[in-house]
Amino acid sequence: xxxxxxxxxxxxxxxxxxxxxxxxxxxxxxxxxxxxxxxxxxxxxxxxxxxxxxxxxxxxxxxxxxxxxxxxxxxxxxxxxxxxxxxxxxxxxxxxxxxxxxxxxxxxxxxxxxxxxxxxxxxxxxxxxxxxxxxxxxxxxxxxxxxxxxxxxxxxxxxxxxxxxxxxxxxxxxxxxxxxxxxxxxxxxxxxxxxxxxxxxxxxxxxxxxxxxxxxxxxxxxxxxxxxxxxxxxxxxxxxxxxxxxxxxxxxxxxxxxxxxxxxxxxxxxxxxxxxxxxxxxxxxxxxxxxxxxxxxxxxxxxxxxxxxxxxxxxxxxxxxxxxxxx
Numbered sequence: 526x527x528x529x530x531x532x533x534x535x536x537x538x539x540x541x542x543x544x545x546x547x548x549x550x551x552x553x554x555x556x557x558x559x560x561x562x563x564x565x566x567x568x569x570x571x572x573x574x575x576x577x578x579x580x581x582x583x584x585x586x587x588x589x590x591x592x593x594x595x596x597x598x599x600x601x602x603x604x605x606x607x608x609x610x611x612x613x614x615x616x617x618x619x620x621x622x623x624x625x626x627x628x629x630x631x632x633x634x635x636x637x638x639x640x641x642x643x644x645x646x647x648x649x650x651x652x653x654x655x656x657x658x659x660x661x662x663x664x665x666x667x668x669x670x671x672x673x674x675x676x677x678x679x680x681x682x683x684x685x686x687x688x689x690x691x692x693x694x695x696x697x698x699x700x701x702x703x704x705x706x707x708x709x710x711x712x713x714x715x716x717x718x719x720x721x722x723x724x725x726x727x728x729x730x731x732x733x734x735x736x737x738x739x740x741x742x743x744x745x746x747x748x749x750x751x752x753x754x755x756x757x758x759x760x761x762x763x764x765x766x767x768x769x770x771x772x773x774x775x776x777x778x779x780x781x782x783x784x785x786x787x788x789x790x791x792x793x794x795x796x797x798x799x800x801x802x803x804x805x806x807x808x809x810x811x812x813x814x815x816x817x818x819x820x821x822x823x824x825x826x827x828x829x830x831x832x833x834x835x836x837x838x839x840x841x842x843x844x845x846x847x848x849x850x851x852x
Contacts (some may be wrong), residue, residue, distance in 0.1 A: 529582075530554075530570050530571055530574050530582045530583070530586050531576060531581065531582065531583045531584070532566070532583070532585075533553070533583050533590065533593075534582070534586075534589065534590070535590060536590060536592050536593050538595050539553075539583070539585060539590065542581060542583050543608055543611045544566070544611055544775055545581060546796070547579075547611075547706075548581070548780070548798070548813050549581060549582070549609060549633075550579075550581070550608070550609055550629075550632050550633050551581040551607070551608040551609075552570070552573075552580060552581070552582050552583065552605060552606075552607055552608075552632075553584075553585055553595075553605065553606045553607075553608065554566060554567065554570055554583065554584050554585065554603060554604075554605055554631060555585050555599045555602055555603065555604045555606070556563055556584055556585070556586060556587065556602050557586065557587055557588060557593060557778075557779065558586065559725070559779050559782050560602050560603070560775075560777070560782075562603060562620035562775065562837050563602055563603045563620075565570075565620060565622075566603045566605075566620050566622065566625070567584060567649045569581050569622045569625060570584070573625070573629050574582045575634050577629060577630075579633065580633050582627065586600050587602050587604075587668060588778070588779065589712075590666070596782075597729060598615070600770070600777075601618065601619075601770065601771065601778075601801050602777060603615070603617070603619065603737070605617040605618075605621075605625055605628075607628060607629075607632050609632070614626045614632065614702070615628055615632065615701070615702050615703075616700050616701060616723045616775070617658040617701075621792055622777050623649075624649075627646065628703075640793040645740070650707045650711075651707075651711060652706055653704070654704065654707055654711045654715065655724070657696055657704065658696060658721045658724050659724045660723065661692075661693065661694035661748045662692070662723060663686075663692060663693040663694070663720070663722050663746050663747050664693065664694055664695070664720070664721045664722075665678035665682065665683070665686070665694070665695040665696070665719075665720050665721075666684070666695065666696050666698055666704075666708060666717060666718060666719045666720075666721070667682065667695055667697065667698065667717060667718040668699055668717055668718070669696070669697055669699065669700060670695060670697055671683045671695055673700060674698075676717070678716075678717070678729070679717065679718045680707065681730055682718045682720065682729075682730050682733055683695075685733055685734070685737055685742070686720075686733075686746070686801045689742055689743060689746065690747075690748055690749050690837045691736070691742075691746040691747065691748065692748060693720075693746070694803075698717055705717075712837075714726060714729065715757065716729055717729070718730060720732075720733055720744055722746055722747070727745065730828050733768055742784065751811045752805060753809075754812065755805075755806070755809075756806065756809055756810055756813045757826070759798060759806065759824045760826050761825075762796060762798075763794075763795065763796035763824070763827045764794075764825055764850065765793060765794065765795035765796070765823070765824050765848055766795065766796055766797075766798065766822075766823045767785075767788065767795055767796070767797045767798070767820055767821070767822050767823075768797075768798045768799070768800050768806075768810060768819060768820060768821045768822075768823070769781040769784065769785070769797055769798060769799065769800065769819060769820040769821075770799070770800065770801050770819055770820070771799055772797055772807050773785060773789075773797055773800055775801075777801060778819075780818075780819070780820055780831070781819070781820050782834045783832055784822070784835055785797075785830075786818045786837075787835055787836070787839055788822075789845070791844060791845055792847055793801055793848040793849065795848075800819055807819075814828045816828060816831065819831070820832060822835055823835075824847060824848060824850055829847060842851050
């Protein structure tokens with residue numbers, strides 16, 4: 526039906542929608558009913574569906590079809606994936622209506638992104654690239670992730686940084702074609718990987734190898750704090766610390782949203798840490814605390830537990846004394 530947004534309630538339905546022969550582009554919104562930003566983006570999707578009758582627009586509730594969400598590494602909502610001929614061609618994380626509109630228009634027209642076509646689009650892209658470059662003191666733009674590099678050069682660079690105990694964050698250029706093409710022009714560096722320190726381009730694999738050989742790499746790149754020390758420091762950052770998906774303002778999973786509501790009703794001050802922003806903390810804290818899921822609540826450096834424990838403490842009237850460190 527032209528102008529409508531389809532719903533995929535199962536992995537089978539999702540596959541059927543991807544394989545529809547009459548549509549060249551399929552845009553899938555991974556959403557959750559508890560997230561207000563998803564409701565807003567559903568309205569944007571509906572408007573785009575009316576404009577682009579040749580495109581298939583699909584809503585998929587991320588937590589209801591976990592096998593699809595896990596396959597495409599959906600860790601927060603809203604996330605949008607773009608498919609052509611059943612192959613993923615682009616991705617957009619977050620509630621960015623203008624960017625979603627641009628990507629739909631570009632892919633529907635069948636054109637590859639051209640960085641710098643149009644002044645405001647170029648300025649928006651450059652602002653986004655600057656933000657990404659400065660997202661961490663040391664940023665690696667690579668093919669794949671540190672755990673799963675998708676080219677030999679990226680793998681080698683990750684190995685060098687790891688051997689030298691460098692603290693770095695990474696961005697997978699395969700996840701965003703606009704960033705992949707735009708950064709080449711922005712940095713005047715035509716290949717990947719690209720390493721940035723303090724917002725400045727260091728270079729690619731060859732440059733890093735030269736710096737390693739000369740002994741300069743250790744002076745240029747920030748050292749990683751030992752993970753255990755870092756976790757202890759984070760757990761003790763505030764008397765009450767909540768490790769969750771998202772933030773107080775925007776929870777990115779149903780469990781995190783529920784625990785935030787309970788915490789806010791206690792009137793007790795607390796700080797949060799978004800584990801989606803830091804894969805090392807996300808995985809490390811599970812082992813450190815011997816608690817496999819999130820959210821995780823700590824009081825004075827001690828683990829209280831997750832949502833179920835917090836609910837039990839609330840029911841028994843013990844939550845407030847625990848949060849105040851009286852128990």
